[in-house]
Amino acid sequence: MNGLRAVVFDTDGVLLATADRHAAAWKETFDGCLPEWPPPYAGARPRPFDADREYRDLVDGKARLDGVRAFLAARHIDLPPGTPEDPPGCSTIHAVAARKEEVFTAMLRTDGVRAYEDVRPALEELRRKAIRCAAVSASRHARSLLESADLVGYFDALVDGQDAAALTLPGKPDPALFLEAARRLGVPPAHTAVVEDALAGVEAGHRGGFRFVLGLNREDDPHMRDALAAHGADLVLPDLGRLPDALEGECP
Template structure:
């Protein structure tokens, strides 16, 4: 997952007819720019697995099914805000919790408490492990800058700005929209396109001339709902099933990395 693939991988699709006219790109952050997706998945697993025995006591000696950091992370929490991720997981497991309030301490008793627990676990992981950008990010961003394509970074996470600063990437972007902005502006999370639309607005480029690059299913669906000119799914694992799933949720094409993105946007690979 850490090594960048070279060149685009996609079948002919409607995306091949849409690349002309792209003047801006909006990038998701976790899993696209930063190698933090596995850490988020681990933090969600520690959070949910620690609460599941309280929510679903063992039945006939069998403990509750633990959180799946691959399938359930991808389908339920990836790309979503912490609160929306908690709600989606609870709904999938048919667990009812009171919403609580934003000031709830980390715990298992309310939706806000579980979200705070995940925040606490993830923050501890960051203090231990740090953060880094994927190897293909800076070359791709430099090439987009050379081609005068404006760029924004988007994330549902409140950590995004500090993480991008830690990875020394903020100077490559003309705009940034993160979880703190979403809270301040009362923007709904993905799959609603509000975060992407806010980023395009800050870039001064309409969605009809903006591409979205996403690795999360909720994110590509948000790009489709927002009627962006091109929705590029990113599958760094080169998993055929994930490629098909990204397409099914709204990706016009799927790439294994960012190396080929500038050429794709110029219509050099269609």
């Protein structure tokens, strides 16, 4: 594969159909808190969280605390940081992050999780070509979710939110998570590809000096396609069906 020896996959929205649940959990969290937060100017009505645009631009692919900070900054809302011991709520950044975690966990208990249909064929083809694979996620749930979807056995390495916390790795768009995955695979970034659906993740792959950054645009949204390219994707595809060919340079 022209010197390519490994692929690092984002998890939510790339491997697992959980992105819509993350968006819904963020919306429930922020919409529940917005009436309790002071508006940026007198008489303003809180505008509900946009589970499409704001999710994509501000929180998708980021660690929970970073997502909360980005949303608050965009809405000109100031909250104290709080501490990791804060219970779920709206009064601190940590409390809001804990609230989102609580909502998302409840959704998973109710609905479970599934892998996209194109994932296993793509991973099996990469295995046949002796390409090493890793999964990366800012979520602490990643390992259990991949296990429940019967995917974890396809990966030679996994870096999740628990690893990020233990190693104090910064979140995307910093490339630290991807670089740690490449390190665990024993393959340098110059011989590793990144597959991402989030703008912050594509930017992280670009910043990390990876050989190839593929943006995944499952909704085939032309605006998202352009945004992924603008953030550093070398190629944008609507699914993983053409991934092996794309990595061989056979796709236009």
